[in-house]
Amino acid sequence: MSITEKILCSKSHEYLLEENGNYIIGLTDYAIEQLGDIVFVELPEVGSEYKKGDTFATIESVKAASEIYMPVSGKIIEVNDAIADAPEILNEDCYEKGWLVKIEKTGDESEFADLLEYEDYKEDLE
Secondary structure: OOOOOEEEEOOOEEEEEEOOOEEEEEHHHHHHHHHOEEEEEOOOOOEEEOOOOOOOEEEEEEOOEEEEEEEOOOOEEOOHEEEEEOOOHHHHHOOOOOOOOEEOOOOOOHHHHHOOOOOHHHHHHH
């Protein structure tokens, strides 16, 4: 099963992947393609808490700077330090190696209502 069969996507192009009861958050391949070559990523501190829709990170490419939004409420339990040092990892592999943060969910299940399965997300883009 490919990773895209397991993720949920937000309309603002973040993805969520469940892992052992917690969630990995990153940017979809579509978002990365639109940004172009990534040159800088600013990630939050471990222990920070965010509500659904809050800006939790910033990303800069040769084309633009963008804010990254929390798809569900959660507490940061891990950040991907590798991409802070080598942001181009996002261009190479936004799912396996280029995830942004891991969170412990703090919101309820209703926060998942507007997230889309990858196939539906891709159709929405067309």
